[in-house]
Amino acid sequence: MTDGRCTLGVDLGGTKIKVALVDDAGRILRDRRLATDAAGGPDPVREQIVSTCRELLGAGSQTPLGLGVGVAGQVRAADGVVRFAPNLDWHEVPLGELLERDLDLPVTLVNDVRAATWGEWLFGAGKECDDLVCLFVGTGIGGGIVSDGRILAGSSNSAGELGHMTVDLHGPPCHCDNHGCLEALASGWAIARRAREAVNADPVAGANLSRLAAERGCELNAAIVAAGLQAGDPLARWIVDEVSRALVAGCVGLVNAFNPRRLILGGGVVDGLPELVERIDQGVRHRALAVACEELQVLPARLGGDAGVVGAAAVALNRAAGKGAAG
Amino acid sequence: MTDGRCTLGVDLGGTKIKVALVDDAGRILRDRRLATDAAGGPDPVREQIVSTCRELLGAGSQTPLGLGVGVAGQVRAADGVVRFAPNLDWHEVPLGELLERDLDLPVTLVNDVRAATWGEWLFGAGKECDDLVCLFVGTGIGGGIVSDGRILAGSSNSAGELGHMTVDLHGPPCHCDNHGCLEALASGWAIARRAREAVNADPVAGANLSRLAAERGCELNAAIVAAGLQAGDPLARWIVDEVSRALVAGCVGLVNAFNPRRLILGGGVVDGLPELVERIDQGVRHRALAVACEELQVLPARLGGDAGVVGAAAVALNRAAGKGAAG
Numbered sequence: 001m002t003d004g005r006c007t008l009g010v011d012l013g014g015t016k017i018k019v020a021l022v023d024d025a026g027r028i029l030r031d032r033r034l035a036t037d038a039a040g041g042p043d044p045v046r047e048q049i050v051s052t053c054r055e056l057l058g059a060g061s062q063t064p065l066g067l068g069v070g071v072a073g074q075v076r077a078a079d080g081v082v083r084f085a086p087n088l089d090w091h092e093v094p095l096g097e098l099l100e101r102d103l104d105l106p107v108t109l110v111n112d113v114r115a116a117t118w119g120e121w122l123f124g125a126g127k128e129c130d131d132l133v134c135l136f137v138g139t140g141i142g143g144g145i146v147s148d149g150r151i152l153a154g155s156s157n158s159a160g161e162l163g164h165m166t167v168d169l170h171g172p173p174c175h176c177d178n179h180g181c182l183e184a185l186a187s188g189w190a191i192a193r194r195a196r197e198a199v200n201a202d203p204v205a206g207a208n209l210s211r212l213a214a215e216r217g218c219e220l221n222a223a224i225v226a227a228g229l230q231a232g233d234p235l236a237r238w239i240v241d242e243v244s245r246a247l248v249a250g251c252v253g254l255v256n257a258f259n260p261r262r263l264i265l266g267g268g269v270v271d272g273l274p275e276l277v278e279r280i281d282q283g284v285r286h287r288a289l290a291v292a293c294e295e296l297q298v299l300p301a302r303l304g305g306d307a308g309v310v311g312a313a314a315v316a317l318n319r320a321a322g323k324g325a326a327g
Numbered sequence: 328m329t330d331g332r333c334t335l336g337v338d339l340g341g342t343k344i345k346v347a348l349v350d351d352a353g354r355i356l357r358d359r360r361l362a363t364d365a366a367g368g369p370d371p372v373r374e375q376i377v378s379t380c381r382e383l384l385g386a387g388s389q390t391p392l393g394l395g396v397g398v399a400g401q402v403r404a405a406d407g408v409v410r411f412a413p414n415l416d417w418h419e420v421p422l423g424e425l426l427e428r429d430l431d432l433p434v435t436l437v438n439d440v441r442a443a444t445w446g447e448w449l450f451g452a453g454k455e456c457d458d459l460v461c462l463f464v465g466t467g468i469g470g471g472i473v474s475d476g477r478i479l480a481g482s483s484n485s486a487g488e489l490g491h492m493t494v495d496l497h498g499p500p501c502h503c504d505n506h507g508c509l510e511a512l513a514s515g516w517a518i519a520r521r522a523r524e525a526v527n528a529d530p531v532a533g534a535n536l537s538r539l540a541a542e543r544g545c546e547l548n549a550a551i552v553a554a555g556l557q558a559g560d561p562l563a564r565w566i567v568d569e570v571s572r573a574l575v576a577g578c579v580g581l582v583n584a585f586n587p588r589r590l591i592l593g594g595g596v597v598d599g600l601p602e603l604v605e606r607i608d609q610g611v612r613h614r615a616l617a618v619a620c621e622e623l624q625v626l627p628a629r630l631g632g633d634a635g636v637v638g639a640a641a642v643a644l645n646r647a648a649g650k651g652a653a654g
Contacts, residue, residue: 150475
């Protein structure tokens with residue numbers, strides 16, 4: 001399996017940073033999690049990454065072959081620039097170059113969702129499969145497409161924005177300014193919006209969900225809907241049915257367009273509502289073209305929250321192996 | 328440009344067959360069109376293809392490197408079997424093997440829409456571009472995806488069924504048994520259905536379209552709607568606006584998911600309603616993610632009805648050049 005080679009992976013988000021030393025079988029040897037010091041711009045964040053990498057390396061004798069950084073935003077793989085990271089409020093930050101100088105290692109930048117796709121593909125539910133689609137349903141929705149053994153990048157390196165496929169022409173507005181996107185119907189934020197609207201429209205029907213939110217001292221959100229479903233609440237059931245319907249529609253489009261061998265479903269919403277995997281499986285088989293389902297497996301993601309950091313490390317390993325960056 | 332190499336291409340449909348001798352710059356040297364003798368099963372059709380190929384070759388001195396056959400149906404590229412061709416009512420016909428024996432040439436089978444994508448990619452609006460999506464809007468809707476210089480095939484060789492992406496969760500039924508597919512809203516048959524329903528619902532508003540159909544002695548169809556639009560008919564305007572809206576929604580999803588450099592629009596409906604290209608271009612730029620549109624060009628297909636036969640010949644040339652079949 002492993003021949004002692006390892007790389008560093010970073011999963012850089014607006015609220016937290018994960019750093020891990022990962023071997024070439026995708027196993028995390030050591031890792032750290034910390035809150036992103038986002039208020040001061042790129043410099044403090046870069047220092048957090050550098051000092052955490054040094055700390056991880058200081059604890060052992062391994063010499064990593066490189067560092068891969070998954071960033072929640074748009075990156076330009078060629079020169080390691082973070083073009084735009086909304087949650088960090090970064091524009092055109094040459095993070096790759098800066099980290100290379102600090103750590104004296106080759107650094108490869110990749111979008112965080114694409115990094116998670118790399119992780120699931122090489123070491124998770126996509127292992128040993130060359131045609132797959134990953135769909136991550138969390139606060140937002142994104143994904144990645146592997147076709148014939150390659151991750152699609154697209155002409156501006158933005159391929160995989162699967163949350164912004166229109167599934168309901170007449171649907172509600174999305175954060176992207178379009179409307180009826182899959183994300184506007186089935187993401188964590190869309191579930192929260194739908195729950196709020198339903199509870200406001202009918203406070204009696206919404207009493208269970210309101211009480212659950214009050215007990216937990218939080219707003220109505222996808223976790224409250226999942227708890228309501230567990231407790232047998234009919235409004236939660238209705239919301240999850242609608243979410244499931246939208247996800248089936250989106251996945252039918254993906255299966256018909258790409259004909260993947262595996263459709264891998266991950267992210268916080270799927271983790272919180274595991275019945276979705278089975279329902280999407282059944283719905284896709286019922287509604288997609290028969291030929292497109294012949295070889296299809298619908299599977300839950302396996303790496304959970306580690307997919308991003310493991311995938312970022314895999315991108316760095318791939319580059320070190322001379323297969324080229326593919327951020 | 329050309330070094331004298333040529334291949335034969337066949338575009339095999341349920342009503343007509345096109346056969347052409349094509350040079351390696353995609354130019355048709357000689358061609359024939361004939362009505363498909365579909366009633367007697369595969370044998371008469373195979374004889375039509377064989378005798379037409381021989382006729383084309385007899386008229387000159389060229390020796391083709393191979394034959395590519397685009398089939399309106401599902402093909403298995405590996406062994407040249409037509410798995411299912413609904414318009415021909417064929418199941419599991421080993422057409423490739425039979426034609427190889429008859430013509431003593433390497434034969435490569437490919438789906439007809441994918442053949443047309445090959446044609447547009449290599450010799451039409453996609454020339455010298457390695458990331459593109461072709462969407463052909465005709466009686467049905469299909470397409471092809473080229474990413475980083477390769478046509479996506481998928482796990483059962485059915486990738487590119489872009490007409491069966493759901494764009495309206497609550498939309499009307501489709502021929503594929505799902506509902507709300509792009510094809511169910513914007514294909515030739517869907518336009519005809521919408522026109523019939525609108526005219527039946529309001530015969531006064533539909534009087535112009537009914538008269539145009541009566542004058543031409545045909546049913547209400549997409550061509551009648553196009554003629555009505557030309558004549559300033561408000562109902563035709565409304566239908567085309569709805570079709571345009573559905574196509575924009577579908578294309579936004581394609582652009583966000585694949586991030587192509589070119590989106591190429593062809594097929595009879597686009598040819599009959601050329602304003603659609605401009606409207607899709609504007610609509611996509613308005614609604615898709617900005618990053619996904621950075622490099623995007625939206626273009627009409629260039630090869631028209633020849634894309635399939637030229638593309639099938641190109642697939643055969645590609646195979647002869649040792650690049651492998653890619654049906």
